[in-house]
Amino acid sequence: MQKIVTLTRHIIEEQRRHPGATGEFTNLINDLAFAIKLISYNTNKAGLLGVLGEAGKTNVQGENVKKLDVFAHETMFRALDHGGHLCVMGSEEEEHPIAIPKQFPIGKYVILFDPLDGSSNIDANVSVGTIFSIYRRVTPDGTPGTLEDLLQPGSSQICAGYVVYGSSTMLVYTTGNGVHGFTLDPSYGEFVLSHPDIKIPSKGKIYSVNESNFDYWDNSIKQYVHYVKQIDEATGRPMNSRYIGSMVSDFHRNLLYGGIFLYPASRRAPQGKLRLAYEANPMAFIIEQAGGKASDGAQRILDIVPEKLHQRTPLFIGSREDVDLVEKFIRGEMP
Ligand code: AHM
Numbered sequence: 001m002q003k004i005v006t007l008t009r010h011i012i013e014e015q016r017r018h019p020g021a022t023g024e025f026t027n028l029i030n031d032l033a034f035a036i037k038l039i040s041y042n043t044n045k046a047g048l049l050g051v052l053g054e055a056g057k058t059n060v061q062g063e064n065v066k067k068l069d070v071f072a073h074e075t076m077f078r079a080l081d082h083g084g085h086l087c088v089m090g091s092e093e094e095e096h097p098i099a100i101p102k103q104f105p106i107g108k109y110v111i112l113f114d115p116l117d118g119s120s121n122i123d124a125n126v127s128v129g130t131i132f133s134i135y136r137r138v139t140p141d142g143t144p145g146t147l148e149d150l151l152q153p154g155s156s157q158i159c160a161g162y163v164v165y166g167s168s169t170m171l172v173y174t175t176g177n178g179v180h181g182f183t184l185d186p187s188y189g190e191f192v193l194s195h196p197d198i199k200i201p202s203k204g205k206i207y208s209v210n211e212s213n214f215d216y217w218d219n220s221i222k223q224y225v226h227y228v229k230q231i232d233e234a235t236g237r238p239m240n241s242r243y244i245g246s247m248v249s250d251f252h253r254n255l256l257y258g259g260i261f262l263y264p265a266s267r268r269a270p271q272g273k274l275r276l277a278y279e280a281n282p283m284a285f286i287i288e289q290a291g292g293k294a295s296d297g298a299q300r301i302l303d304i305v306p307e308k309l310h311q312r313t314p315l316f317i318g319s320r321e322d323v324d325l326v327e328k329f330i331r332g333e334m335p
């Protein structure tokens with residue numbers, strides 16, 4: 001019989017490498033996987049269930065919230081609140097740290113998540129995703145977690161992952177031992193290992209950026225984007241433009257094929273658009289584990305010490321050589 005490696009089995013085998021592992025982390029991932037299955041099921045059924053459209057609220061970033069965002073946020077919270085593994089949560093959809101309800105035990109881990117990334121795409125049936133990031137707490141055990149637990153640099157992550165709700169649902173994660181992709185088999189509801197040890201090519205063919213921001217960018221970014229479109233066979237140009245506008249999907253494609261995703265700062269969004277804790281850090285951990293690179297243009301994303309929960313950052317992420325090159329443009333080292 002062919003060996004099928006489920007997500008649970010994979011996590012258990014990974015945890016065996018850590019002497020003293022209690023199984024708590026494995027249980028946390030199992031709770032998370034349950035939430036993801038529920039979100040996946042409802043994302044697939046979004047049109048049928050009549051959950052499309054605006055929920056009539058705005059989130060902390062002042063953006064419109066779609067109904068499925070609210071559902072995904074609540075599902076994550078409710079699947080994770082009672083297990084006794086977490087001391088605090090942070091969600092892109094919630095302005096403040098989310099406490100563990102008083103009736104439940106408090107654990108040693110911290111989770112941050114973007115419950116439904118790319119939500120402006122839902123109504124058009126374009127792939128969306130969930131992104132998560134797990135840390136060990138830094139405040140004393142047994143007490144409720146605080147903002148301090150949530151404001152750790154990305155380099156302290158112990159696990160990060162994302163889910164693409166696409167033509168199939170895929171979960172990609174790392175615990176610092178490579179990047180592994182699992183596909184949800186809808187017939188028996190398990191995530192099965194389909195993409196072991198993913199590595200991103202050191203140089204890619206694809207660039208992904210919202211070029212409608214061109215006039216708002218610094219000259220260095222304009223020059224870089226102009227450069228990648230010029231014809232020069234020796235350096236593999238022009239690169240190919242691909243932009244879905246759903247970060248998880250853009251990132252996932254570039255991870256598999258090679259390339260760069262950029263969301264620079266601009267006059268319109270002086271700190272960039274994407275959030276450090278919910279989007280940049282988890283993707284940065286994954287890309288580094290896959291052999292790629294993530295930068296804010298000047299420094300490694302994972303080295304940034306966050307000051308605010310919903311802090312934004314410029315982001316350049318993908319194949320190492322491609323990110324190196326855009327940094328050179330930013331430093332003014334390219335003609
Ligand atoms: P969201 O978390 O509110 O969905 O916003 C993040 C999304 C990313 O998925 C995507 O990369 C980006 O916003 C697209 O932004 P833009 O429409 O400005 O190109």
Ligand code: MG
Nearest residue numbers: 114117118279
């Ligand atoms: Mg998002």
